[in-house]
Amino acid sequence: xxxxxxxxxxxxxxxxxxxxxxxxxxxxxxxxxxxxxxxxxxxxxxxxxxxxxxxxxxxxxxxxxxxxxxxxxxxxxxxxxxxxxxxxxxxxxxxxxxxxxxxxxxxxxxxxxxxxxxxxxxxxxxxxxxxxxxxxxxxxxxxxxxxxxxxxxxxxxxxxxxxxxxxxxxxxxxxxxxxxxxxxxxxxxxxxx
Numbered sequence: 001x002x003x004x005x006x007x008x009x010x011x012x013x014x015x016x017x018x019x020x021x022x023x024x025x026x027x028x029x030x031x032x033x034x035x036x037x038x039x040x041x042x043x044x045x046x047x048x049x050x051x052x053x054x055x056x057x058x059x060x061x062x063x064x065x066x067x068x069x070x071x072x073x074x075x076x077x078x079x080x081x082x083x084x085x086x087x088x089x090x091x092x093x094x095x096x097x098x099x100x101x102x103x104x105x106x107x108x109x110x111x112x113x114x115x116x117x118x119x120x121x122x123x124x125x126x127x128x129x130x131x132x133x134x135x136x137x138x139x140x141x142x143x144x145x146x147x148x149x150x151x152x153x154x155x156x157x158x159x160x161x162x163x164x165x166x167x168x169x170x171x172x173x174x175x176x177x178x179x180x181x182x183x184x185x186x187x188x189x190x191x192x193x
Contacts, residue, residue, distance in 0.1 A: 018035070019038055
């Protein structure tokens with residue numbers, strides 16, 4: 001495909017023709033996008049005939065192409081994409097993307113006052129969206145019953161006390177033994193010339 005595109009935002013006419021031809025041949029949309037470098041939006045715009053007043057390579061208006069019916073795999077993908085978890089994930093990614101774009105604009109000194117006001121409003125909406133997403137996640141992840149304690153209460157408290165006392169005694173003995181070994185090693189190191 002050539003490097004030169006048409007007017008800003010419009011792909012070169014031969015890329016448009018190639019994409020339309022591949023679509024008519026039944027090539028998968030993902031493959032068409034990879035081969036032509038078009039975005040999904042551009043592909044479907046030009047499958048519909050292009051923006052108003054747009055002309056094809058021959059100088060004539062492009063006729064809209066009939067769109068394919070979704071395949072079984074496409075329908076399955078849509079049903080999976082419609083799950084609550086997928087929707088929340090998409091919303092999180094969209095909020096993250098918006099925040100990153102605003103940060104870039106705010107970092108540039110060229111931002112106009114109108115842009116800054118719009119960005120402030122967008123940030124307020126994003127903050128509210130994030131709060132709502134967190135509430136949805138908290139509600140969804142909330143256990144249905146009370147959490148069980150990490151360790152069940154022992155049945156015999158006297159046995160527990162005895163076991164703890166024995167363990168504490170063992171730890172003290174190990175510490176005293178370690179301290180004695182360190183002191184002996186320190187004395188030996190000091191005695192060497």
